[in-house]
Amino acid sequence: MSLPSQTSSRKRSSGWRPSQQNEAYLFLLPSLIGFALFVLVPIVGAFVLSFFKWNLISPAQFIGLDNYQQLLFQDAVFRKVLANTFVYAVSIVPLQLISGLIMAVALNQGIRGLELYRLIYFMPVITNIVAVAIVFQWLLNRDFGVANAWVWQLAEATGWPIAPPDWLNSSFWAKPAVIILTLWKNIGFTMVIYLAALQGVPESLYDASKVDGASGLQRFRFVTIPMVSATTFFLVVIQMIGAFQLFAEPFVMTRGGPAQASLTIVMYIYQNAFEFGRMGKATALAWILFAIIFVFTLIQTRLQRRWVHYETGD
Amino acid sequence: MKRWLFVATLVFSFVFSLSLAQTTVTWAMWGSPEEIATHQAVADAFMASHPDINIEIWSQPWGDYFTKIQTLWASGDSSVIPDVMFLSPVVNYAADGVLENLDPYIEASNYPIDDYWPGLLEFGMYDGHVYGFPRDIGLEVLYYNKDIFDEAGVDYPDETWTWDDLTAAAEKLTDVSSSGRVNRYALGMEGGKYQLWIGQNKGSILDDMRNPSRCTLADPEAMDAIKFFADMMNNNYAMRDANLGQAGGDAAVFQSGQVAMIIQNASRISAFNAAGMNYDVAVVPIPEGGQRSASAAGAAWTMSSFSDDKEAAWTFLSWLQSTDGGQAIYTSSGEILPALQSTAKSDAFMGASDTPSNRMAFITEGENAKVGRAGFFPEWNELSGSIISPALQAIWSGEATPEDALPALCESVDAFLAQNGYPK
Numbered sequence: 001m002s003l004p005s006q007t008s009s010r011k012r013s014s015g016w017r018p019s020q021q022n023e024a025y026l027f028l029l030p031s032l033i034g035f036a037l038f039v040l041v042p043i044v045g046a047f048v049l050s051f052f053k054w055n056l057i058s059p060a061q062f063i064g065l066d067n068y069q070q071l072l073f074q075d076a077v078f079r080k081v082l083a084n085t086f087v088y089a090v091s092i093v094p095l096q097l098i099s100g101l102i103m104a105v106a107l108n109q110g111i112r113g114l115e116l117y118r119l120i121y122f123m124p125v126i127t128n129i130v131a132v133a134i135v136f137q138w139l140l141n142r143d144f145g146v147a148n149a150w151v152w153q154l155a156e157a158t159g160w161p162i163a164p165p166d167w168l169n170s171s172f173w174a175k176p177a178v179i180i181l182t183l184w185k186n187i188g189f190t191m192v193i194y195l196a197a198l199q200g201v202p203e204s205l206y207d208a209s210k211v212d213g214a215s216g217l218q219r220f221r222f223v224t225i226p227m228v229s230a231t232t233f234f235l236v237v238i239q240m241i242g243a244f245q246l247f248a249e250p251f252v253m254t255r256g257g258p259a260q261a262s263l264t265i266v267m268y269i270y271q272n273a274f275e276f277g278r279m280g281k282a283t284a285l286a287w288i289l290f291a292i293i294f295v296f297t298l299i300q301t302r303l304q305r306r307w308v309h310y311e312t313g314d
Numbered sequence: 315m316k317r318w319l320f321v322a323t324l325v326f327s328f329v330f331s332l333s334l335a336q337t338t339v340t341w342a343m344w345g346s347p348e349e350i351a352t353h354q355a356v357a358d359a360f361m362a363s364h365p366d367i368n369i370e371i372w373s374q375p376w377g378d379y380f381t382k383i384q385t386l387w388a389s390g391d392s393s394v395i396p397d398v399m400f401l402s403p404v405v406n407y408a409a410d411g412v413l414e415n416l417d418p419y420i421e422a423s424n425y426p427i428d429d430y431w432p433g434l435l436e437f438g439m440y441d442g443h444v445y446g447f448p449r450d451i452g453l454e455v456l457y458y459n460k461d462i463f464d465e466a467g468v469d470y471p472d473e474t475w476t477w478d479d480l481t482a483a484a485e486k487l488t489d490v491s492s493s494g495r496v497n498r499y500a501l502g503m504e505g506g507k508y509q510l511w512i513g514q515n516k517g518s519i520l521d522d523m524r525n526p527s528r529c530t531l532a533d534p535e536a537m538d539a540i541k542f543f544a545d546m547m548n549n550n551y552a553m554r555d556a557n558l559g560q561a562g563g564d565a566a567v568f569q570s571g572q573v574a575m576i577i578q579n580a581s582r583i584s585a586f587n588a589a590g591m592n593y594d595v596a597v598v599p600i601p602e603g604g605q606r607s608a609s610a611a612g613a614a615w616t617m618s619s620f621s622d623d624k625e626a627a628w629t630f631l632s633w634l635q636s637t638d639g640g641q642a643i644y645t646s647s648g649e650i651l652p653a654l655q656s657t658a659k660s661d662a663f664m665g666a667s668d669t670p671s672n673r674m675a676f677i678t679e680g681e682n683a684k685v686g687r688a689g690f691f692p693e694w695n696e697l698s699g700s701i702i703s704p705a706l707q708a709i710w711s712g713e714a715t716p717e718d719a720l721p722a723l724c725e726s727v728d729a730f731l732a733q734n735g736y737p738k
Contacts, residue, residue, distance in 0.1 A: 155493035
């Protein structure tokens with residue numbers, strides 16, 4: 001009884017006959033095959049591999065949960081890279097959001113040469129990370145780098161016993177160095193997204209708050225921030241994922257050193273897979289990373305109900 | 315009559331083409347475009363003297379080479395797996411059975427294995443059998459900038475120099491501002507070459523580099539050697555390892571005059587000569603009562619066990635590793651110290667260029683070369699990359715002392731060895 005009515009309702013709503021639906025799937029097929037072949041199969045394959053010991057050359061050997069057990073309970077390096085990655089994530093994400101938003105608001109003031117500034121700030125985003133990281137290595141060199149040059153000059157001129165950071169040779173400063181590079185590289189992206197969001201904030205809200213006597217800072221706090229919160233949520237999620245997957249910046253600039261002080265989870269995956277011949281352990285690590293990112297994203301989706309406003313202000 | 319002629323021509327050309335039938339040997343290596351050009355010249359020279367064998371080069375940049383070749387092996391398809399491959403370290407691959415044991419070929423053709431530098435062939439061995447021939451020996455000598463030595467009024471280093479002489483010279487060669495900024499370091503040496511000092515002081519990394527049972531880095535010989543190297547850095551005599559890497563490596567800082575000496579292999583000679591540097595080389599100073607201990611190691615030519623024509627592959631391999639064949643061509647290109655002593659002592663190496671004038675330093679180090687820079691077991695990369703190097707980096711950065719760090723390091727190393735079932 002209910003079956004025909006369902007069919008008819010579907011037909012009414014979509015305007016597609018069942019035979020046409022098959023055609024629709026036919027058109028989707030190329031991209032579905034692509035997805036299955038290059039995404040789904042490798043994901044499933046990686047999951048299966050994570051229960052094996054395999055060095056890419058000799059036959060794989062089933063070892064059950066050993067890879068996971070070893071990583072979670074025995075591997076001291078895993079704990080170190082996990083801690084490093086968390087430090088990166090909790091520093092890079094907020095710093096990037098705050099500075100990106102400030103820059104977007106500043107550029108949204110209708111200043112002259114706006115396009116030029118946007119271009120300048122967005123340039124690092126599309127610049128090759130390897131080239132950038134090598135330039136940063138030079139900038140941060142202890143004795144000959146530009147970043148330290150003024151401190152040395154000050155020390156020589158005044159005779160004060162001050163020494164600038166030995167950036168990439170110090171297990172303390174290596175992480176800030178990577179964070180600075182990552183921020184420099186990615187702030188432009190945050191800024192552009194925020195700029196777009198700011199266009200969507202209706203002028204009437206600012207006018208109304210002005211009439212109510214709100215100061216500039218208050219308008220920023222009570223109008224701008226809530227009105228771009230949906231964008232903020234989007235940025236938090238994708239930047240958190242990006243920060244957990246940090247690889248190229250430390251890989252080129254510090255090689256994870258000194259003494260693994262800047263090593264990240266993804267770098268450790270790479271090392272295990274291609275340097276140590278531990279493919280199974282690497283895939284297990286990748287799945288653990290997936291679980292971490294999944295949980296964090298889930299928490300954020302839950303928390304967003306408390307602070308994200310989806311009104312468009314129409 | 316015409317038809318008869320036609321058939322005869324057909325038969326003749328068929329037979330003729332059979333006799334010309336070539337075997338193709340696929341030859342794999344990594345390298346820069348310039349290095350690949352040298353390899354191609356070697357292949358051309360071989361094909362000129364062996365018309366029945368065609369050499370096909372398969373090359374990749376260093377970063378991709380090993381992962382790509384591993385995926386080829388994983389495919390198991392002999393038509394795509396290269397027949398002769400450049401590999402390092404050989405032991406990892408030999409243990410997996412993808413390489414051909416060369417012993418039978420060596421025996422059958424009386425191949426002169428005694429011509430290799432002492433210890434060098436061990437680098438191509440696994441389980442007592444030869445699986446690869448190192449192309450060259452990557453041993454280091456001391457390069458020194460004569461201009462800086464003259465300016466600082468320091469005598470040039472010679473074979474009588476000890477660690478004390480090196481330290482004394484370093485003190486004069488180092489230039490530090492009142493602020494603590496170093497304008498010039500005496501020495502640039504990669505932290506990863508630390509084993510050179512340990513070997514000179516008659517110590518070792520592990521008690522047995524093939525089948526280890528314990529870490530010996532905390533033993534007095536190794537401890538003193540690491541202290542010596544760490545003190546060089548802590549006194550600003552040697553550029554710290556991480557800073558050296560950042561500044562573009564030892565060759566770059568040597569060329570720019572930011573360091574007065576580096577410890578490096580023969581591969582930089584052509585670059586320094588092209589830059590017109592005023593430099594020479596010397597043997598590396600040794601401790602009082604110590605020994606010369608250059609590292610006998612080098613990437614090796616190996617034969618695939620999947621190869622379809624192993625005789626042809628051996629013909630090529632043995633020609634490649636002969637003074638009349640590949641060795642001389644590589645040596646003349648000025649990039650290597652050849653694996654064969656006869657090639658090294660020939661004019662191809664000794665007379666390759668006027669600078670450095672003291673090429674005997676390479677020969678002296680070669681004759682005293684020893685194994686010990688790296689382990690000859692499959693887990694070495696992991697042990698070194700994830701346990702030993704990070705702990706030593708903490709020493710090179712000045713954040714840990716050898717006395718504190720080495721005993722703790724050895725505990726981790728011993729635990730790793732036990733976990734992986736060593737000694738076997």
